[in-house]
Amino acid sequence: MPHDHxxxxxPHALLPPEPALRVRALETILTDKGLxxxxxxxxxxxxxxxxxxxxxxxxxxxxxWMDEAFRQEMLSDPMPSLEExxxxxxxxxxxxxxxxxxxxxxxxxxxxxxxxxxxxLGIPPGWFKSDAYRARVVREPRKVLAEFxxxxxxxxxxxxxxxxxxxxxLVVPQRPKGSEGLSEQELAALVTRDSMIGTGLAKxxxx
Amino acid sequence: MNRPxxxxxxxxxxxxxxxxxxxxxxxYFEWAEWVQRFSATLQRHxxxxxxxxxxxxxxxxxxxxxxxxxxxxxxxxxxxxxxxAAWERAYLSTPHGDPVxxxxxxxxxxxx
Numbered sequence: 001m002p003h004d005h006x007x008x009x010x011p012h013a014l015l016p017p018e019p020a021l022r023v024r025a026l027e028t029i030l031t032d033k034g035l036x037x038x039x040x041x042x043x044x045x046x047x048x049x050x051x052x053x054x055x056x057x058x059x060x061x062x063x064x065w066m067d068e069a070f071r072q073e074m075l076s077d078p079m080p081s082l083e084e085x086x087x088x089x090x091x092x093x094x095x096x097x098x099x100x101x102x103x104x105x106x107x108x109x110x111x112x113x114x115x116x117x118x119x120x121l122g123i124p125p126g127w128f129k130s131d132a133y134r135a136r137v138v139r140e141p142r143k144v145l146a147e148f149x150x151x152x153x154x155x156x157x158x159x160x161x162x163x164x165x166x167x168x169x170l171v172v173p174q175r176p177k178g179s180e181g182l183s184e185q186e187l188a189a190l191v192t193r194d195s196m197i198g199t200g201l202a203k204x205x206x207x
Numbered sequence: 208m209n210r211p212x213x214x215x216x217x218x219x220x221x222x223x224x225x226x227x228x229x230x231x232x233x234x235y236f237e238w239a240e241w242v243q244r245f246s247a248t249l250q251r252h253x254x255x256x257x258x259x260x261x262x263x264x265x266x267x268x269x270x271x272x273x274x275x276x277x278x279x280x281x282x283x284x285x286x287x288x289x290x291x292a293a294w295e296r297a298y299l300s301t302p303h304g305d306p307v308x309x310x311x312x313x314x315x316x317x318x319x
Binding site for chain 1 (some may be wrong): 233
């Protein structure tokens with residue numbers, strides 16, 4: 001039965017936005033040619049929506065705070081352990097952990113596009129991908145930090161790290177005061193996504 | 208405490224992301240090559256306006272992927288447009304609530 005596009009008396013399926021149809025078209029063509037497996041696409045989406053997120057990075061940071069041998073390993077040669085924990089990317093990137101201290105505050109950006117440690121932090125937030133953040137964080141990092149509510153003392157050096165396709169950075173925030181005696185799990189709950197990008201600090205435990 | 212933000216703002220953001228990751232994992236291109244192309248698109252778009260990192264960002268992503276698949280002969284521009292139009296027709300002619308799919312005839316018309 002031919003459908004009259006102007007006839008709104010027949011309620012039809014909701015038309016997705018134009019780019020969504022273009023993505024569907026690519027999927028259809030590549031699937032028909034046998035170049036991709038649609039089930040693999042669903043699996044990737046599920047993984048990134050539901051299984052991968054900042055919780056992964058927080059687990060690693062908490063373990064670094066607790067376990068000196070693990071910390072050394074993460075600072076010198078993290079990939080074998082990350083692979084063992086299933087926290088590695090299949091995009092071939094190498095992870096570098098940057099420890100914050102009283103003397104240095106690390107901040108991560110990708111001026112190129114939005115390279116980001118997906119396996120440890122999930123999908124980057126919108127602001128990480130915005131032109132505003134990408135351009136300004138290099139020029140005026142302290143001002144950007146202040147807008148995130150992070151005041152870095154004048155005596156602390158701010159270092160900005162620019163990610164690439166090959167190297168992704170994760171900031172290890174300073175362990176907050178009053179967190180002595182907490183379990184690894186309790187510590188992980190203090191580690192926010194922003195604290196691992198450098199635009200935040202680890203939360204202080206509620207007493 | 209803030210609610211966690213959804214990983215993707217729109218379903219198609221997730222779909223185009225997954226498609227690209229899948230093509231990379233299947234070995235069609237190196238991730239570094241993707242990054243190079245994608246950042247070039249972002250740069251080109253950014254010359255005209257400030258990109259907000261949301262819809263703009265994934266529009267640039269999709270455009271990069273389309274250009275790349277076209278160049279590689281994996282999905283030609285004409286076929287993509289015809290298939291997109293076929294999906295649009297399918298949505299507009301499927302009663303609300305029914306699953307939307309392309310018939311073999313649609314696909315044939317689109318890619319044949």
